Amino acid sequence: MTSLFSRRGFLGGGCALCAATLAGCQTTGEALGRLAPGARPVAGGDVASLWESADREERRVRQSRHIIRTPEVTSYISGLVEQLAGPYAKDIRVYIVRTPEFNAGMYPNGMMQVWTGLMLRCANEAQLAAVLGHEIGHYIEQHTVANFRSIRSATDIATFVGMGLAVAAGPGAAVLAQLAIIAAAFSFSRDQEREADAIGLDLIARNGYAPLAAAQVWERMIAERAAEERDRARGEDIFFATHPSSAERAQTLTALAGGRTGEFHTDRYRQALGGLQLTLVEDELRLRRFRRSEWLFERLHADGANPGLMLFARAEVNRLRDFPGDQTRAAEFYRQATAQPGTPPEAWRGLGLIERKRDRQADASAAFRRYLDLKPDAGDRDLIRSYL
Amino acid sequence: MRRMPVLSLALLVLLTACAKWGLIEPKPQVVENRLQVNPSIAFARIVFPAPRDRLQMWTVDGPNLNQMLVLPELGHRMALLAEPSGADRANPTYPLFRSTMAEPEIMELIADTLSIAFQKVPIATTNLQPTTFAGQPGFRFDFTFSSRQDLDYRGTFIGGVDNGTLAGVMLIATAIHHYDTLRPELERLASTARRIRSTS
Ligand SMILES: [Zn+2]
Numbered sequence: 256m257t258s259l260f261s262r263r264g265f266l267g268g269g270c271a272l273c274a275a276t277l278a279g280c281q282t283t284g285e286a287l288g289r290l291a292p293g294a295r296p297v298a299g300g301d302v303a304s305l306w307e308s309a310d311r312e313e314r315r316v317r318q319s320r321h322i323i324r325t326p327e328v329t330s331y332i333s334g335l336v337e338q339l340a341g342p343y344a345k346d347i348r349v350y351i352v353r354t355p356e357f358n359a360g361m362y363p364n365g366m367m368q369v370w371t372g373l374m375l376r377c378a379n380e381a382q383l384a385a386v387l388g389h390e391i392g393h394y395i396e397q398h399t400v401a402n403f404r405s406i407r408s409a410t411d412i413a414t415f416v417g418m419g420l421a422v423a424a425g426p427g428a429a430v431l432a433q434l435a436i437i438a439a440a441f442s443f444s445r446d447q448e449r450e451a452d453a454i455g456l457d458l459i460a461r462n463g464y465a466p467l468a469a470a471q472v473w474e475r476m477i478a479e480r481a482a483e484e485r486d487r488a489r490g491e492d493i494f495f496a497t498h499p500s501s502a503e504r505a506q507t508l509t510a511l512a513g514g515r516t517g518e519f520h521t522d523r524y525r526q527a528l529g530g531l532q533l534t535l536v537e538d539e540l541r542l543r544r545f546r547r548s549e550w551l552f553e554r555l556h557a558d559g560a561n562p563g564l565m566l567f568a569r570a571e572v573n574r575l576r577d578f579p580g581d582q583t584r585a586a587e588f589y590r591q592a593t594a595q596p597g598t599p600p601e602a603w604r605g606l607g608l609i610e611r612k613r614d615r616q617a618d619a620s621a622a623f624r625r626y627l628d629l630k631p632d633a634g635d636r637d638l639i640r641s642y643l
Numbered sequence: 644m645r646r647m648p649v650l651s652l653a654l655l656v657l658l659t660a661c662a663k664w665g666l667i668e669p670k671p672q673v674v675e676n677r678l679q680v681n682p683s684i685a686f687a688r689i690v691f692p693a694p695r696d697r698l699q700m701w702t703v704d705g706p707n708l709n710q711m712l713v714l715p716e717l718g719h720r721m722a723l724l725a726e727p728s729g730a731d732r733a734n735p736t737y738p739l740f741r742s743t744m745a746e747p748e749i750m751e752l753i754a755d756t757l758s759i760a761f762q763k764v765p766i767a768t769t770n771l772q773p774t775t776f777a778g779q780p781g782f783r784f785d786f787t788f789s790s791r792q793d794l795d796y797r798g799t800f801i802g803g804v805d806n807g808t809l810a811g812v813m814l815i816a817t818a819i820h821h822y823d824t825l826r827p828e829l830e831r832l833a834s835t836a837r838r839i840r841s842t843s
Contacts (some may be wrong), residue, residue, distance in 0.1 A: 263720070296673070312799065315793075318793065319790065319793055320789040320793050320795075321764070321791065321793075353765065354763055355763055356763070357740075359694070449699075483734060534765075537765075538765060540756075540762075541754075541755045541758045541765070541766075542758075542759060542763065543735075543737075543738045543755055543759070544734065545734075546734065575738070575751070577741060599701075604747070608745055608747065608748060611745065612745070633752065634768050634769035634770060634771060635746075635747045635768075635771040635784075637771065637772050638746050638747060638771045638772060638773055639747065640780060641773050642745075
């Protein structure tokens, strides 16, 4: 089943700050220099197929069911991009893609994708702005176009391979080879990432944000990955050992920030996300990456983000994982969550499930009743009622 | 639904280039020596290379249009789908079943497994109800989701836990057409399901 449905999307690994992909083997295109604002680069010519693919992808994305269309959220994000992109604002269109991964991507035709997993992970507006600025940097320096060109000219081997495959496996293979070239155009070199980092940092600083936010996004991502790998490496932080470039990048960004200060806009960020935050939390929980999720929610909770929701999230991680001690911790977090504003009714459901498992029937029933009161149309109401 | 159109078959072969497939005839079928069901129509069974999923996949028109999934038996601390090769044992890709799970938790387990398998799409579950499965108390629920290719799917799971193991049948099919067509067959599989005890 997996294999049938896991065709990689056009964006594939995406770009943003993607540590793992930095490990060499990309072809760096010769720098093309800055794009002029408003200039729609020559359609046709040697990059024609890149444009066609990007435009086709954008038509698909525009119709997609996986795009967040909440007007308050979309206008907020578009507003941020507009402010950061300045003279390029009119050339960039932003789409919020509901995917629980830390990513954003910039297509050469001006389509920007912001994934919801990135929005969940940013602690404030400044951090998100740093990533958006980085993506704008790739766009105005035309990195994708440069890479595409160099791949094409360096290897018409790709075409050759494509033809060979086409003979062996039918016409679909040629399309796949073409897609592979395009995907490779999105693998940025270390120099290109550095350039985009510098532009991003410059853009946020010019717009009054704290420049340090750029390094912070990166440090958080490193810490989250490290949390996932901690056990595997028996206590050693193997993420740092295997991804020196990530740590180096965070250091460079910190140095670039210098002592400059600015705004983080933490409250404004959380307010703008509003009800979407619950969706982002639920999508993260679905992945059952317990160590990463646990680290993330603990961190967001410590940041002061929406305590009712974060306590609920931490409880859910413990309940779903169900390792020794997790039930007790889950019950404790649920109890704290239900005493806070901003907690979803599902906190009562979770508490009921835990107490039922711990043979505390009265507590379980009370929690389930509260859940059904708060969410009378819940999808599991009939079965929950059978527990009362 | 009885005949298998040539076009669909061609599509199926194309889509499952590295899988084998077999025929499920409309007669009582014993699945992995654990669960007996009695289909009234023929299915193609898709057999993926090892490692094997716990779910057996049957289809009429190809897995992109409909999948009838049969779960003969899932034991404590096992996942519905096989780990991708090279996966980290400490961080399993798919959630593990526990024999102590309550019905809403098993619903979460199944929905989250599908969500991960279908490229991290959100899955909406509804209508969780107590029912009877294989002569024992069981449960059922419905779900909907859109694939990353923006195809809308509907599904239903019917099953139950007996002796600490989970068994069931599940339909996933396009919302426009195939779900309604195959729903009666899912009900038939569920109503004819019989668990087979191991005698050894
Ligand atoms: Zn980048």
